[in-house]
Amino acid sequence: MNRRRHCGIGLIVLISLLCGCSGIPEGSETRIIDQTELLERIEESVSDCMKERGLTYIPFVYEPKPFNEIDVSAEPRSVVEVSGYGYVAWAASQEDVIRDPNIDVIAEMDEEARQEYFDALAGAEGCRWLAEAEVSSEFALARVSETPYDPQADLNLVSWSECMSEGGYHFSEPDEILPYLRGLLAEYSVEPVDPMPFDFDPGPLQVIVSQTYTDYGVSEVGLVEVEIALQDRQCRGGG
Numbered sequence: 001m002n003r004r005r006h007c008g009i010g011l012i013v014l015i016s017l018l019c020g021c022s023g024i025p026e027g028s029e030t031r032i033i034d035q036t037e038l039l040e041r042i043e044e045s046v047s048d049c050m051k052e053r054g055l056t057y058i059p060f061v062y063e064p065k066p067f068n069e070i071d072v073s074a075e076p077r078s079v080v081e082v083s084g085y086g087y088v089a090w091a092a093s094q095e096d097v098i099r100d101p102n103i104d105v106i107a108e109m110d111e112e113a114r115q116e117y118f119d120a121l122a123g124a125e126g127c128r129w130l131a132e133a134e135v136s137s138e139f140a141l142a143r144v145s146e147t148p149y150d151p152q153a154d155l156n157l158v159s160w161s162e163c164m165s166e167g168g169y170h171f172s173e174p175d176e177i178l179p180y181l182r183g184l185l186a187e188y189s190v191e192p193v194d195p196m197p198f199d200f201d202p203g204p205l206q207v208i209v210s211q212t213y214t215d216y217g218v219s220e221v222g223l224v225e226v227e228i229a230l231q232d233r234q235c236r237g238g239g
Contacts (some may be wrong), residue, residue, distance in 0.1 A: 001229035036063060041138070042131045049127035053120050057127070058101045062208055065093060069178075072229045073236035078231055084225035087181055094210040094217045102205050106200055114200065155236065163235035168226055177232070181225055188217020 043059035050057035070086045106114050122128045161172050171177055176239060188210050
């Protein structure tokens with residue numbers, strides 16, 4: 001999926017710190033937070049800050065529909081025969097364009113007012129940076145939840161790869177499968193609708209564009225996905 005996002009570098013640093021590199025004192029109490037909670041708290045703080053400056057800001061956290069990969073070795077064969085890993089159906093279901101609602105807030109402003117808004121939001125002393133600093137302090141003893149251990153990490157990759165090759169699929173590890181399907185699907189991509197039907201730059205506001213595909217492409221790549229998934233299932237001992 002091709003997406004274009006505008007986000008503060010400070011947020012990336014903040015999340016990195018909360019993921020275990022922040023030097024939390026031994027014996028201190030910690031609590032687990034997820035990334036969505038963190039982003040929502042930042043957006044609320046940005047909104048409060050902008051309100052204090054006499055400006056309107058609508059909290060906005062983009063949450064794409066999550067891709068929950070089907071475990072082909074655990075799910076019934078009947079499920080795998082229909083959906084494969086579930087990737088193609090997920091990719092085809094994404095919304096074409098998501099726009100930050102604050103783009104509508106600034107749409108009626110003149111160029112000078114719009115620049116003042118951007119400065120107040122993301123300038124050197126902008127509300128976004130101040131909010132990230134505030135939340136960083138608030139969650140100083142918190143950790144962002146991490147991906148749980150994957151039991152499939154113990155898969156014998158040599159045997160698995162040889163088995164996949166016997167079926168005509170040359171992968172050295174399972175992690176190569178989804179990028180391969182993504183590449184096939186990209187061949188059937190079509191141009192999305194105009195993501196910015198305005199005559200101004202959205203600046204620090206987000207515009208998320210998801211790639212779209214022809215129905216024929218989704219169908220064809222979906223069939224390939226199922227074939228690979230069934231071979232994968234067999235190579236994992238699922239039959």
